[in-house]
Amino acid sequence: MKNDIILAGVGGQGILSIAAAIGLAAVNSNLYIKQSEVHGMSQRGGDVQSHLRISDRPIASDLIPAGKADMIISVEPMEGLRYLPFLAPTGWLVTNINPFNNIPDYPAADDLLTQIKAVKNHIAIDADAIAKEAGSSKASNIVMLGAASLFLDMPFEKIEEGIRQLFGRKGDEVVQLNLKALRMGREFSERNR
Amino acid sequence: MNNSKLLLLGDEAIAQGAIDGGLSGIYAYPGTPSTEIMEYVQGSKQAAELNIHRQWSTNEKTAMEAAIGMSYAGKRAMVCFKHVGLNVAADAFINASITGVNGGLIVVSADDPSMHSSQNEQDSRFYGKFSMIPILEPSNQQEAYDMAYFGFELSERLNVPVLMRITTRMAHSRAGVQRREVKPQNQLHLPSDPRQFVLLPAIARKNYKKLLVSQSAMELESEKSAYNQLIPGTDKSLGIITTGIAYNYLIENYPDHKCPYTVLKVCQYPIPRKQVTDLYNDCEKLLILEEGYPIVEEMIKGFLNIGKTIHGRLDGTLPRDGELNPNIVAKALGMPVTEGQLVPNIVKNRPPSLCQGCGHRDVYEDLNEALKEYGTGRVFSDIGCYTLGALPPFNAINSCVDMGASITMAKGAADAGLVPAIAVIGDSTFTHSGMTGLLDAVIENSPITVIISDNSTTGMTGGQHSSATGRIVEICKGIGVHPDHIRVVTPLKKNHEENVKIIKEELEYNGVSVIIPQRECIQTFARRKKSEKKESNE
Ligand SMILES: Cc1ncc(C[n+]2csc(CCOP(=O)(O)OP(=O)(O)O)c2C)c(N)n1
Ligand code: SF4
Numbered sequence: 001m002k003n004d005i006i007l008a009g010v011g012g013q014g015i016l017s018i019a020a021a022i023g024l025a026a027v028n029s030n031l032y033i034k035q036s037e038v039h040g041m042s043q044r045g046g047d048v049q050s051h052l053r054i055s056d057r058p059i060a061s062d063l064i065p066a067g068k069a070d071m072i073i074s075v076e077p078m079e080g081l082r083y084l085p086f087l088a089p090t091g092w093l094v095t096n097i098n099p100f101n102n103i104p105d106y107p108a109a110d111d112l113l114t115q116i117k118a119v120k121n122h123i124a125i126d127a128d129a130i131a132k133e134a135g136s137s138k139a140s141n142i143v144m145l146g147a148a149s150l151f152l153d154m155p156f157e158k159i160e161e162g163i164r165q166l167f168g169r170k171g172d173e174v175v176q177l178n179l180k181a182l183r184m185g186r187e188f189s190e191r192n193r
Numbered sequence: 194m195n196n197s198k199l200l201l202l203g204d205e206a207i208a209q210g211a212i213d214g215g216l217s218g219i220y221a222y223p224g225t226p227s228t229e230i231m232e233y234v235q236g237s238k239q240a241a242e243l244n245i246h247r248q249w250s251t252n253e254k255t256a257m258e259a260a261i262g263m264s265y266a267g268k269r270a271m272v273c274f275k276h277v278g279l280n281v282a283a284d285a286f287i288n289a290s291i292t293g294v295n296g297g298l299i300v301v302s303a304d305d306p307s308m309h310s311s312q313n314e315q316d317s318r319f320y321g322k323f324s325m326i327p328i329l330e331p332s333n334q335q336e337a338y339d340m341a342y343f344g345f346e347l348s349e350r351l352n353v354p355v356l357m358r359i360t361t362r363m364a365h366s367r368a369g370v371q372r373r374e375v376k377p378q379n380q381l382h383l384p385s386d387p388r389q390f391v392l393l394p395a396i397a398r399k400n401y402k403k404l405l406v407s408q409s410a411m412e413l414e415s416e417k418s419a420y421n422q423l424i425p426g427t428d429k430s431l432g433i434i435t436t437g438i439a440y441n442y443l444i445e446n447y448p449d450h451k452c453p454y455t456v457l458k459v460c461q462y463p464i465p466r467k468q469v470t471d472l473y474n475d476c477e478k479l480l481i482l483e484e485g486y487p488i489v490e491e492m493i494k495g496f497l498n499i500g501k502t503i504h505g506r507l508d509g510t511l512p513r514d515g516e517l518n519p520n521i522v523a524k525a526l527g528m529p530v531t532e533g534q535l536v537p538n539i540v541k542n543r544p545p546s547l548c549q550g551c552g553h554r555d556v557y558e559d560l561n562e563a564l565k566e567y568g569t570g571r572v573f574s575d576i577g578c579y580t581l582g583a584l585p586p587f588n589a590i591n592s593c594v595d596m597g598a599s600i601t602m603a604k605g606a607a608d609a610g611l612v613p614a615i616a617v618i619g620d621s622t623f624t625h626s627g628m629t630g631l632l633d634a635v636i637e638n639s640p641i642t643v644i645i646s647d648n649s650t651t652g653m654t655g656g657q658h659s660s661a662t663g664r665i666v667e668i669c670k671g672i673g674v675h676p677d678h679i680r681v682v683t684p685l686k687k688n689h690e691e692n693v694k695i696i697k698e699e700l701e702y703n704g705v706s707v708i709i710p711q712r713e714c715i716q717t718f719a720r721r722k723k724s725e726k727k728e729s730n731e
Pocket of ligand 1: 224579596620714
């Protein structure tokens with residue numbers, strides 16, 4: 001078993017909590033994991049990405065080779081497209097469709113959607129709306145995780161367990177909200193894959 | 194896999210390894226990608242219980258020197274900074290190999306090939322070779338932990354500091370790490386020779402001879418080291434030397450991670466001569482894979498390059514600059530390279546920018562306005578968030594060279610006749626290495642205006658404590674800036690006109706002025722409020 005995942009977004013959008021939840025799930029499943037992330041300069045509204053690798057055998061490289069990623073999880077529609085050179089032909093692009101527009105030449109929404117649909121396996125999801133429905137727009141990254149979870153080779157219960165661990169300190173209400181967001185994201189993928 | 198493993202960044206693995214290995218004090222100045230080493234120790238309950246020293250230093254040189262002092266007193270110390278920090282600490286660092294150590298001393302320098310957040314991609318291994326000490330370069334997080342854990346003993350055994358060299362991917366990648374039993378700290382004890390640390394020429398000459406003699410012991414350590422491994426292969430047409438994490442990029446390309454060629458995996462220097470010779474004799478050609486400069490490649494090739502063919506960064510088999518990855522290595526091996534789809538051309542760059550609401554923004558708006566009548570090209574700046582003032586919409590600064598250079602460059606330009614010359618520097622950068630330059634300017638009464646944009650934090654690296662906080666005015670007075678020309682302002686939109694007027698007044702003054710716009714970094718402010726709230730809830 002091997003899942004090579006690129007996480008993409010803009011500084012401050014919370015891609016690292018997605019990575020942390022998957023990481024906890026992987027550790028709880030006794031899997032090997034390597035997760036590399038970018039700190040520093042890229043936090044000031046620049047693009048950020050993380051390479052997350054999970055396997056039942058030892059992992060060599062911290063970086064995923066180009067053309068080999070099983071999935072790109074992007075919390076922003078343009079950022080996912082930036083890493084297409086990493087995606088394997090059979091890989092999934094799971095992306096939020098809500099733009100983070102902080103540059104003057106940001107592309108038109110229609111053009112982004114056309115490019116996303118040009119990827120054979122894709123899930124384009126309005127994670128912000130679903131998160132709001134689940135109880136808080138802050139949980140949109142967990143909706144994304146839920147949508148992506150369908151393509152992870154890990155039991156869904158392990159990911160739920162990861163969420164409980166990640167948010168446990170913040171109280172039961174927050175945990176329940178995020179579990180709901182997670183499930184709603186997953187259901188979206190089940191309906192739209 | 195064992196569940197008791199911790200999931201740690203390379204930086205955190207080093208910190209935990211040092212704590213478990215008997216660390217008494219860590220000294221550091223923040224810098225990506227090294228910052229999380231100190232931050233981990235600061236956040237560690239275990240470190241607090243063990244009363245390990247864990248405060249930020251004012252710069253890398255003061256950090257290095259304090260660590261030498263702790264080593265003198267017999268205890269184990271660690272110093273951490275980014276690669277360019279080693280330039281600042283270099284005087285102390287090089288001389289520490291001549292004094293030798295008493296308590297074990299590990300210096301961690303974090304390189305940034307591809308310059309993800311740095312102004313160059315210098316390779317710290319040069320410094321290790323320069324000062325003739327062993328270098329440890331982990332290839333994974335477990336090795337990072339182990340090297341820190343056992344590194345103090347290596348340092349004590351060889352009587353020199355040990356350099357640990359990591360790169361961005363090692364520092365900022367997480368993996369499972371197995372801890373070892375916690376070792377006790379050393380007892381306070383003085384060096385057996387009271388003059389060991391007195392580098393008077395006569396003593397230094399003696400110490401230096403000792404260092405030269407101990408080179409063979411260092412080489413022997415490398416030959417025996419478990420971090421250096423000759424892994425035999427069946428295909429003798431090529432032999433491969435990897436250093437540090439380059440090994441991972443190599444084996445990533447083979448099923449089950451089995452490379453058909455013989456591989457020498459080097460993670461401890463000096464490079465093990467015997468293994469290199471064995472590899473050389475055993476194969477037709479060599480390929481050298483190293484993250485950073487082609488240091489090993491140059492050594493093995495030699496000036497005359499008259500032996501077997503050596504491939505690497507120097508002959509174009511690999512790119513001369515930038516970090517490695519599995520695909521670059523595959524190409525060097527002549528293997529097919531996988532590639533996904535191209536990036537659609539609607540995807541645009543998203544450069545970093547100053548946060549909305551950041552005080553530096555107001556400073557640049559005020560300064561640009563005040564400078565209208567003087568023309569552009571006269572603002573020397575420095576390293577920090579405010580360097581982003583170089584980008585649109587501000588286009589406000591003309592230099593960023595090394596920490597502290599704004600004030601001294603402005604002085605040099607003013608000496609040349611560029612008057613007025615302006616320096617823009619952050620608070621942490623000012624105490625790091627701006628103060629001495631300001632003294633130069635005061636002594637000559639140079640016509641410069643220094644803007645110390647004080648956000649009460651070290652913003653760029655994530656908001657660490659700044660040594661400057663609450664001290665800048667007194668420091669400037671102490672250095673000798675005339676109190677009438679030390680102007681504290683608040684960089685807010687509503688103060689724009691007043692601030693422009695103040696800047697203009699000081700630009701007209703024919704001497705040293707210091708303007709201090711003071712407003713806390715909004716990110717640090719938000720974090721502070723959050724943790725205060727958490728504390729009051731507890
Ligand atoms: C010699 C050296 N050490 C450390 C760094 C990393 N670094 C870059 S900017 C910076 C701090 C800047 O803080 P400050 O001057 O207060 O400006 P701010 O980012 O808060 O605006 C640091 C530590 C560096 N580039 N060079
Ligand atoms: S982190 Fe702080 S200093 Fe840096 S840009 Fe943001 S507000 Fe300004």
